[in-house]
Amino acid sequence: MEQDVKPGRRGLLAGAAAATGAVVLATPQVSRAQTVALRFQSTWPQRDIFHEFAQDYVSRVNAMAGGRLRLDLLAAGAVVGAFQLQDAVSAGTLDGGHGVAAYWFGKNKAFSLFGTTPPWFGDAHQLLGWFYYGGGEALYRELVNDTLRVNTVGFLTGPMPTQPLGWFKNPIERADQVRGLKYRTVGLAADLMAEMGAAVVSLPGGEIVPALERGVIDGAEFNNPSSDRVLGFPDVAKNYMIQSYHQPVECFEVLFNKPKYDALPAELQATLRHGAEAASADMSWKLQDRYSRDLLAMAQTQGVNVRPTPRPVLDAQLAAWDRVITRLEADNSSPVNGPLFKKICDSQRDWCRRIGNFFLRYEVSPVVSYNHFFART
Incomplete structure (x- = not known):
């Protein structure tokens, strides 16, 4: 015959402690550091839509960081001139910034291959594809960190349409x-x-x-x-x-001081990186509206x-x-x-x-369909 054994008070406490311990172990290990504030300057005048794109990136990072990381955006010239941004970020005078890799062309012309490339890319989405999936990011690090010893971490973001002559x-x-x-x-x-x-x-x-x-x-x-x-x-x-x-193809570059970036916990490093991806997508949608409206306005009213x-x-x-x-x-x-x-x-x-071979063969011509629906109206 089995004996009905009731646990004593110590047994209940031990059981509760074990259960609590299991819950703690199952909780993701997320760091709880105080808010880290980084000074982040763009290379654009405050009234330019490019500075707005920089703000869009900053807003996404700040929202996703949940109060644990904050980028404070400054316009070009607030700390250094536009062409001095990379040096300032590398030296730690600024913590980060938003610009284009072609601005560092004077240091080495290969920088422009991560910005204003020769016209072998069909569009800037293909440039970003090469950077993230075709080995471009490793070559970027080889140029920036290994060869030139620039003390920055960078991400490409924001595909730009063909630029005017x-x-x-x-x-x-x-x-x-x-x-x-x-x-x-x-x-x-x-x-x-x-x-x-x-x-x-x-x-x-x-x-x-x-x-x-x-x-x-x-x-x-x-x-x-x-x-x-x-x-x-x-x-x-x-x-x-x-x-x-x-300049048929170009994209933006987001820079951070490497020691500052390396000191961040992994989840905040991921926030900075994936924030660039999110802002890149949003920019590609926003510019469709703004660029088309402004081109028409200049032609029709100016x-x-x-x-x-x-x-x-x-x-x-x-x-x-x-x-x-x-x-x-x-x-x-x-x-x-x-x-x-x-x-x-x-x-x-x-x-x-x-x-290029894939898209040129695979995509149907938008010219034909556009003319079919709109050329007669």
């Missing part, structure tokens, strides 16, 4: 009109336009319109209808040449003559790209020049050959 007092109708033109651009596009005979000047966004107005430059590109409109381009030039191979870059100019750009790429890949003056530049280009070409 730019703003001019007189329209560009022939390739020979580029020769001798004082023209603003950045990154590898500077080498490209110089190859075509332009006198290239690289300026940050906030300085372009004043230079164009004073005649310091004859023509300039920045990026998109929304930025160009708010920066005041329609007030100083009326010919807006769209479609170009000088007297801007919007016209496509003529085919002979585009062909001349592609021929110039061939010469620029060949020259830069053959530059053996140091290990950080031609060899690494070619290594990155080879990786991109392999990706683009396969991915």
Whole structure:
């Protein structure tokens, strides 16, 4: 016969403690540190939509961090100038920032391959695909951390549409009109336009319109209808040449000081990384609305003559790209020049050959369907 044994008080407490212990062990180990505040500067004027995109990234990170991490956004020039951002983040003067890799082109031209690449990518989504799934991120770290010893961690984000050839007092109708033109651009596009005979000047966004107005430059590109409109381009030039191979693909770069980033718990590092992915998607949706509205507004209310870059100019750009790429890949003056530049280009070409072949064969033409539904209305 079984004996009915009732547990004593000590037995109940022991059982409760064991159960509680099991619950504690099953709870995810999430750190409970105090709020970490990071100073995060953009390379954009506060009124530019690019600064708004930087704010969108910051807002997502702050919301997902649940009060344990806060990015405090500053506009270009608040601490350092736009072209000094990478140095400031590497030195710890700033904790992070939002810009484009092409701005560090003066340190090594390979930086532009993570921003304003040659036109072998079909669009900037393919560039981001290469970075995250085609080996690009490892090559980026090799350039930034291993070769140049820059003390930053970076993520690419925010696919940009094709950039316009730019703003001019007189329209560009022939390739020979580029020769001798004082023209603003950045990154590898500077080498490209110089190859075509332009006198290239690289300026940050906030300085372009004043230079164009004073005649310091004859023509300039920045990026998109929304930025160009708010920066005041329609007030100083009326010919807006769209479609170009000088910068058909670009994306943003989010930077953090490496010691500061490495000191964060893993879940906050993930928040910074995945916040870039979330902001990238949101930006690709937002720009559809804003860019299209601003292009129409400039044409309809500000007297801007919007016209496509003529085919002979585009062909001349592609021929110039061939010469620029060949020259830069053959530059053996140091290990950080031609060899690494070619290594990155080879990786991109392999990706683009396969991915471009897929999309060009697989996707139905949007031109045909657009014309069917809208060309008659």
